[in-house]
Amino acid sequence: MTRSALPALFISHGSPDTVIADTAAAAWMRGLAAELPRPRAIVVASAHFEVSGGTAVSADPAPETVHDFGGFAPELYRIEYPASGEPELARRIAGDLEAAGFAARALDKHGFDHGVWAPLKLIYPDADIPVVALSIDPNRGPDHHYRLGQVLAGLGRENVLVIGSGSFTHNLRAAFPALRAGQRQLDVPGWVSGFTGWMDARLAEGQVDELLDYRLRAPYAVENHPTDEHLLPLYVAMGAAGESFAATRMHDSSDFGVLSMTMWRFDPAMADTPGA
Template structure:
């Protein structure tokens, strides 16, 4: 080891991120959220790999980890601009990391497996195409279970908590609010900058306050405790990645709001960063 290598500062553990990926056209839209995603990587060291828990990778009864060395780009949407269907995100997969994650999850009590032939859904490639446009960082996807709730996904995140210290960036990709029925009404009118209704504002304020306070128990019980929870999440698969990101930083991690905007009035594009506790604290 050279003197310069021995004196190099160690890289601190990576945070985990929760990203609201928005509609597929976020990748070509001139929005506040797209602008934030374009600069997201500037505040982080270069990761050796990225692990994404996507709301669009739904598996019931277990957890599936993508292990394809060359994942395809999935265009899992309809009715958008033709250019979106031509877009590719050719980042490599990392089968070895996928196998290790599946093993860690099994040790933590999950029914988990690594599987190939699983590409990047738009919850993965849309934000990463903005944040890491060169597609030169390996990416592994992790499924969410629509039949399991926040506690399950928080524990799933905890099983991934060692990855940050190994230079792996864990991302939960979903949506802070996700009432598509209401969003489509405004989408058809082209009103992306619609006013945020009170039922969305009340919910996001409650969630942001609980996240800032690291009130994990209240957040896990959000469906009963938060105002207008069901109105904002008729089904909660798009909020479940938030709990994966929270868990990846540990129960005593710290949360920081890094972006807050809204589209079509009812889609909160809120983003959060979760930093693990100091090494001396219990995770």
């Protein structure tokens, strides 16, 4: 008898004000929960939770909502996301990572940055599912984060949803003029579509080796990710689906012309699922 597992997801969380904006990505995220079994807990690898030289896991039972940005509408700073933490799960994840050779620790006091709470406010607005935040290491590349994600691969079978929260493209310098002008709906330039098209094709075909080497192989890789911390959560989500996976693009839109809001779902292959 087949025992199903939750998929792992990559969410492009976009600008902090996506949570209050009228965009295609925000509308899609508001409907996502209806497409998934309800998880018992959520683990979010956030591009804004950066720790060098190791991995940190939030173990606070009642994390605060951190407004880690400036210059946006006052109402954005009044938003709270009062989901509880899950200290036992956090400490177990840290232990599993250590056992797999990663330097890892549980943090007793760490709040939810907007890479965690902004998409969850849209997807699970009631904040009634425990959440654990997982850091990324900006000094380690895709291979490190893919292997880290593989340590989490069993969580989907335990009804724990693993989300990588980042951005499919993330050149803020190119985005700032449109952001300051409030011009969200702009044509996507070729240097963005060239990169996203290459990534989409490799993800759909499961070409892991090429994806891990995207900075050398993908067209316009550095233009779209001057630094790659916002793409690293994608590799955590890929790894969390197990040794082999089926990748499905769930949503594709853009913000400010140059910020791709593409979202991906990674389902474990049947061979990775006990009882299959």
